[in-house]
Amino acid sequence: xxxxxxxxxxxxxxxxxxxxxxxxxxxxxxxxxxxxxxxxxxxxxxxxxxxxxxxxxxxxxxxxxxxxxxxxxxxxxxxxxxxxxxxxxxxxxxxxxxxxxxxxxxxxxxxxxxxxxxxxxxxxxxxxxxxxxxxxxxxxxxxxxxxxxxxxxxxxxxxxxxxxxxxxxxxxxx
Amino acid sequence: xxxxxxxxxxxxxxxxxxxxxxxxxxxxxxxxxxxxxxxxxxxxxxxxxxxxxxxxxxxxxxxxxxxxxxxxxxxxxxxxxxxxxxxxxxxxxxxxxxxxxxxxxxxxxxxxxxxxxxxxxxxxxxxxxxxxxxxxxxxxxxxxxxxxxxxxxxxxxxxxxxxxxxxxxxxxxx
DNA sequence: GGTTAATGTTTTAAGCCTAAAATAGTTTGT
DNA sequence: ACAAACTATTTTAGGCTTAAAACATTAACC
Numbered sequence: 300x301x302x303x304x305x306x307x308x309x310x311x312x313x314x315x316x317x318x319x320x321x322x323x324x325x326x327x328x329x330x331x332x333x334x335x336x337x338x339x340x341x342x343x344x345x346x347x348x349x350x351x352x353x354x355x356x357x358x359x360x361x362x363x364x365x366x367x368x369x370x371x372x373x374x375x376x377x378x379x380x381x382x383x384x385x386x387x388x389x390x391x392x393x394x395x396x397x398x399x400x401x402x403x404x405x406x407x408x409x410x411x412x413x414x415x416x417x418x419x420x421x422x423x424x425x426x427x428x429x430x431x432x433x434x435x436x437x438x439x440x441x442x443x444x445x446x447x448x449x450x451x452x453x454x455x456x457x458x459x460x461x462x463x464x465x466x467x468x469x470x471x472x473x
Numbered sequence: 474x475x476x477x478x479x480x481x482x483x484x485x486x487x488x489x490x491x492x493x494x495x496x497x498x499x500x501x502x503x504x505x506x507x508x509x510x511x512x513x514x515x516x517x518x519x520x521x522x523x524x525x526x527x528x529x530x531x532x533x534x535x536x537x538x539x540x541x542x543x544x545x546x547x548x549x550x551x552x553x554x555x556x557x558x559x560x561x562x563x564x565x566x567x568x569x570x571x572x573x574x575x576x577x578x579x580x581x582x583x584x585x586x587x588x589x590x591x592x593x594x595x596x597x598x599x600x601x602x603x604x605x606x607x608x609x610x611x612x613x614x615x616x617x618x619x620x621x622x623x624x625x626x627x628x629x630x631x632x633x634x635x636x637x638x639x640x641x642x643x644x645x646x647x
Numbered sequence: 648g649g650t651t652a653a654t655g656t657t658t659t660a661a662g663c664c665t666a667a668a669a670t671a672g673t674t675t676g677t
Numbered sequence: 678a679c680a681a682a683c684t685a686t687t688t689t690a691g692g693c694t695t696a697a698a699a700c701a702t703t704a705a706c707c
Contacts, residue, residue, distance in 0.1 A: 307628075308545070308548050308549060309548065309549055309551050310529075310549065310550070310551060312533070312536075312549050313532055313533050313535075313536055313549070315536070319602070319605075319606060320614065320617045320618060320621065321605050321606045321609045321610075321617065322602060322605050322606075323621060324609065324617050324620055324621050324624070325509065325605050325609065327621060327624045327625065327628065328502065328505060328506055328509075328620075328624060329506055329510070330551070330628060331502060331624055331627055331628050331631065332502055332503055332506035333551045334551075334628070334631050334632075334635070335499065335502075335631060336503070337551070338631075338635060355484075358487055359486070359487050361487075362486075362487055362489070371482070374482050374483065375482060375483055375484065375486050375487070376484070377483050377484060377504070377507045377508075377511070428493070428496060431493075431495050431496050431499050432493060432495045432496075433634055434630070434631050434634050435495045435498065435499065435627065435630060435631075436495075436630065436634065437629075437630040437633055437634070438626055438627050438630045439626075440494065442623055442626055442627075443494045443495065443498050444494060445619065445623060446498055446502075446620075446623045446624075446627065447494065447497060447498050447501060449616055449619055449620045449623065450498070450501045450502060450505055450620075451501065452612055452613075452616055453505055453609065453612050453616075453620065454481075454501065454504060454505050454508070455611075456608070456609060456610065456611040456612045457505065457508050457509060457512075457608050457609075458508075459611055460607055460608050460610065460611070461508070461512060
């Protein structure tokens with residue numbers, strides 16, 4: 300028989316036996332995400348002198364040769380529009396990106412990585428990829444595949460609930 | 474046969490076919506965590522007028538009748554010590570917590586929830602629990618159990634790597 | 648017993664993030 | 678054509694977060 304693992308000293312410490320499975324899954328999920336995110340943040344700063352949000356923004360822009368609108372970018376980064384504004388402000392002043400109004404719709408601004416931005420990303424990207432592999436390294440491939448599938452379900456479940464949050468909040472109107 | 478799900482417009486949008494499973498699991502995990510966290514944050518503010526970090530801090534303190542030291546609290550919240558300081562500052566000025574030096578070690582400060590703090594948490598807690606259940610609601614119990622197990626493995630894997638980050642960084646010492 | 652190292656906490660500086668209000672351009676209905 | 682509604686983005690105000698430096702107390706070591 301195995302010995303029990305030591306109780307975690309993080310978010311999960313607040314979970315008790317009588318908590319529902321839901322809550323315990325959530326706390327554990329959050330722990331994992333926070334641990335990985337914190338470590339990637341530290342390494343990006345230490346090895347390359349960039350912040351995590353900076354890297355995330357550049358990574359999203361890198362894929363899109365035609366760039367992204369401000370709204371699309373903030374949606375992808377999962378942050379508010381205002382937040383994206385300040386991130387892109389910095390990218391532009393650094394010379395890593397440009398921001399140009401669309402000719403057909405003057406409201407829309409399209410953000411594109413410059414040559415300099417692309418080069419910067421290419422310098423960091425391989426290390427980032429390696430770090431993720433390291434952090435997940437001892438998890439078996441089959442487990443990762445299962446996890447991928449289960450998370451897809453969970454994500455779908457969340458999206459559904461976000462589309463129809465009415466059931467508990469207000470009941471049916473009279 | 475099923476139709477393919479629409480491509481996500483979040484973090485995962487940056488993943489491509491040639492990315493490793495590691496990376497795709499990570500992006501999906503992050504998506505899930507961010508979606509849930511953002512929704513809980515919105516509801517806490519809208520329904521109870523409190524912030525998510527405020528709730529997290531109070532939730533951790535609620536369990537511990539003897540309170541927590543500043544270090545223990547920041548470890549549990551997975552934030553820096555400095556961050557915990559400002560959170561507790563606010564709890565104390567609001568009257569939701571007290572901060573007292575330990576008699577045996579004057580360096581250590583022990584934070585405890587006040588009666589007012591406990592009452593505030595008890596008012597919010599049931600709704601929070603319900604929200605988590607709602608967001609995960611359409612995920613089957615067996616899937617949640619599997620997820621719980623797989624995340625345990627992943628978490629262990631991460632912890633291992635964080636303890637021994639030497640393999641790639643410096644090799645073995647001469 | 649006095650210096651040095653270690654530990655616990657706070658402060659500081661800079662950047663991140665949200666929610667809400669404001670601005671500006673576009674579409675719709677008449 | 679004009680007003681109203683809608684959409685895209687920025688601004689503002691306030692709070693969150695980190696990393697590094699500073700401060701204070703305790704432990705370790707001659």
